[in-house]
């Protein structure tokens with residue numbers, strides 16, 4: 001049988017086994033269910049028991065994983081095979097957190113030395129900034145860092161900066177300019193003084209339209225400084241383009257084509273984070289990621305937590321019928337995690353063809369969305385509990401808070417645990433029937449959810465959570481046989497924007513379509529002069 005046939009027959013068997021009756025009876029019939037479906041990786045506990053699956057389903061999903069050779073796929077990534085087939089590249093984000101002393105040699109190049117040389121150089125720069133050895137042109141310390149980047153060159157640093165609030169170095173704040181909307185730069189720059197601002201232009205390609213437009217704008221804003229050249233650094237694969245832009249050689253920090261933008265937090269793209277929290281905390285972040293890489297390296301498939309989450313996610317979408325996945329961190333400081341995971345998951349696996357170009361059968365990446373609890377409860381949890389769609393929910397929480405008072409943190413955690421219970425078990429109809437408007441108060445439950453817990457939000461646990469999800473996405477890519485590492489789907493819109501832009505400046509010259517022309521003409525008629 002071909003691999004595709006083996007996959008299809010595994011799914012046929014899964015459909016035959018089917019979804020267990022309901023979570024209430026699954027728990028009632030099996031006192032060990034929670035223990036059996038709860039797993040650990042590094043410092044993380046992942047409770048998968050409130051998903052609508054059974055031991056038989058899990059066994060068959062693991063057979064599916066074996067049929068898809070997930071172990072071979074993981075090894076191929078770790079050892080630098082060019083698994084990003086459409087672009088002929090290796091995928092090396094896990095190497096970024098490999099400490100010296102290990103050996104990864106790809107095409108004769110010692111990757112461990114390469115990444116650690118770059119890391120040491122970047123962190124030495126960070127230490128120099130913190131010690132006041134590197135200062136602004138007028139001798140003032142850098143107090144504000146402006147990261148100019150978008151997508152993977154923005155979302156990871158933004159997530160980590162917010163998440164590591166409790167570890168920030170006093171006197172250093174980060175700001176993020178990503179959108180080509182001039183309001184973004186205007187808003188950020190309004191409160192800043194160029195004399196004490198260090199700008200990081202973060203772009204793997206150093207050609208992304210939004211980033212380059214903002215970088216030019218901010219270069220002008222810096223012009224009032226006596227010597228602006230010391231106020232702008234670059235993080236990029238294309239050092240030549242950065243130098244041409246006017247960035248000093250010694251302020252260009254490298255990374256490599258084998259690091260995907262959405263997988264780049266551990267690379268020099270993390271520079272603003274390191275500037276915010278210091279080199280020791282940045283190394284802790286990398287060590288946290290490494291813990292999960294090692295967890296996958298060392299675990300048998302049945303104990304591999306990202307694999308289990310990948311399998312249950314595929315099961316939910318394909319058989320249970322979930323229409324999307326909500327990520328709800330019960331942590332204000334993780335408020336950007338859902339957006340970060342949108343790019344990670346949807347840009348990686350939002351594809352319709354297999355690696356060989358043939359169409360996939362069935363669902364690939366879920367729609368990922370979410371926001372922090374408890375705010376989320378007061379926005380869309382109504383639909384999660386009683387709507388017509390089933391949404392898979394990942395709850396993320398921490399045993400202890402970095403802030404007091406503890407009573408508030410207990411209230412937060414109680415809400416997390418209660419929402420997870422309420423979604424899974426609902427309320428028995430016998431109780432609801434005694435209530436007024438009983439039919440409106442019915443909670444059927446049986447809505448799948450996963451709980452991820454960590455002791456506390458630290459650089460290490462943040463790194464573990466990020467790496468956990470990176471590997472969930474990786475394994476799902478293998479299950480669906482898609483290339484998770486290209487993103488051609490974002491290109492057409494970019495190309496068309498160039499054409500539409502011409503139409504905005506000289507309306508009759510370029511042929512688009514009657515809708516776009518109509519919209520363009522309306523915009524031109526309604527423009528307010530001088531704004």
Ligand code: F6P
Nearest residue numbers: 150151152153203204205208261
């Ligand atoms: O959204 C497309 C994309 O290429 C992402 O994959 C990437 O993270 C982002 O644009 C930014 O790209 P760059 O870092 O090259 O500016």
